[in-house]
Amino acid sequence: MAVAGQVGSAYWPGCSPAREKYVASFRSLISAMSMGKQGARAKHLGIPLSTLSNYWTGRRVPSAVTLGAIYDAVRRSAAAVPDQLEHLERLRKSAARRNARPVPPWESGDICAAERMAAATLSAPSAQPESGTCSPSGADPARRPALDRHSRENGKAGETARALRAAQSAGDRRGVIGIAWSASKSLTHGELSLAAADLYASGHSALGEALLLGGRERGHEETMRLAITLIRTGLSVQADLVLRAALPRGGGGQP
Structure with missing residues (x-):
């Protein structure tokens, strides 16, 4: 359950399994920050709250550079953050692949x-x-x-x-x-x-x-x-x- 001031815990409906796995690790990283409210976290990270919300739900995946900057900012605010950037980046790459989500x-x-x-x-x-305009072979x-x-x-x-x-x-x-x-x-x-x-x-x-x-x-x-x-x-x-x-x-x- 998200603490007060955070976005909801649900994943974005378009998340693939790979993206959900990445988002779970991303949330774990963000939750290690000393401040509890999402607004304060976004301010410390230097990104809009709406952007953090999109990252939190998996609607958007940050670039490698942005993820690195977020990771460094979290480590400056948290007492103890595991050295997991390399692992998180591997998950991010998988989550960002176009074919990693269900194709509409x-x-x-x-x-x-x-x-x-x-x-x-x-x-x-x-x-x-x-009626009748569609057939198994297409329109x-x-x-x-x-x-x-x-x-x-x-x-x-x-x-x-x-x-x-x-x-x-x-x-x-x-x-x-x-x-x-x-x-x-x-x-x-x-x-x-x-x-x-x-x-x-x-x-x-x-x-x-x-x-x-x-x-x-x-x-x-x-x-x-x-x-x-x-x-x-x-x-x-x-x-x-x-x-x-x-x-x-x-x-x-x-x-």
């Missing part, structure tokens, strides 16, 4: 499975696949590029939604803010809309708002594009919310 359908080429997953995520009726080759892109979008959106729910369950408010901010910079309008649809559909409206409103400021053109994408995804109310949030505060009212 949108990367494996299983277009039918990816399309079913995409349809389950979207709330818009137009997103449902036509129509003419539709494959669009399906591949659509499936990748759903994969990133689903990953973001799961990360936000995990951070909320762990009581990591700063983690929620960090994930929302990062997503607002890295995800496309389509991916943001799909992630928001996932959150609203699962009853996490507060997380949906955090995702759409808690990131960086958007210009007028970008706000309009996001609003249009939300409407196409079936989130008209959320599109209105995004537009209202972009209005200048104070003054400017109708005469």
Whole structure:
């Protein structure tokens, strides 16, 4: 059980067995620090709390250089830390391998499975696949590029939604803010809309708002594009919310 102020003990859902093994050793290293709260640990290590949270759950794996710096910082703060950097680095390499995690359908080429997953995520009726379009041999080759892109979008959106729910369950408010901010910079309008649809559909409206409103400021053109994408995804109310949030505060009212 994590002590007060730490992130939750659950692993990120995308962790492979190799990554879970590495994360267990990484947690053991971090837990050797003299301070008990995760925020204080992150400050001592010189990294954002959201980054430490991602390392703690296995959502991200640090580089060899970053791991070495973290290890040195821990040894400066702890009374006794075993000389295990070499062993930890071997586990890190295994955990960081792309093929060390389960391969999702949108990367494996299983277009039918990816399309079913995409349809389950979207709330818009137009997103449902036509019956009979998939066969054991895969989708129509003419539709494959669009399906591949659509499936990748759903994969990133689903990953973001799961990360936000995990951070909320762990009581990591700063983690929620960090994930929302990062997503607002890295995800496309389509991916943001799909992630928001996932959150609203699962009853996490507060997380949906955090995702759409808690990131960086958007210009007028970008706000309009996001609003249009939300409407196409079936989130008209959320599109209105995004537009209202972009209005200048104070003054400017109708005469």
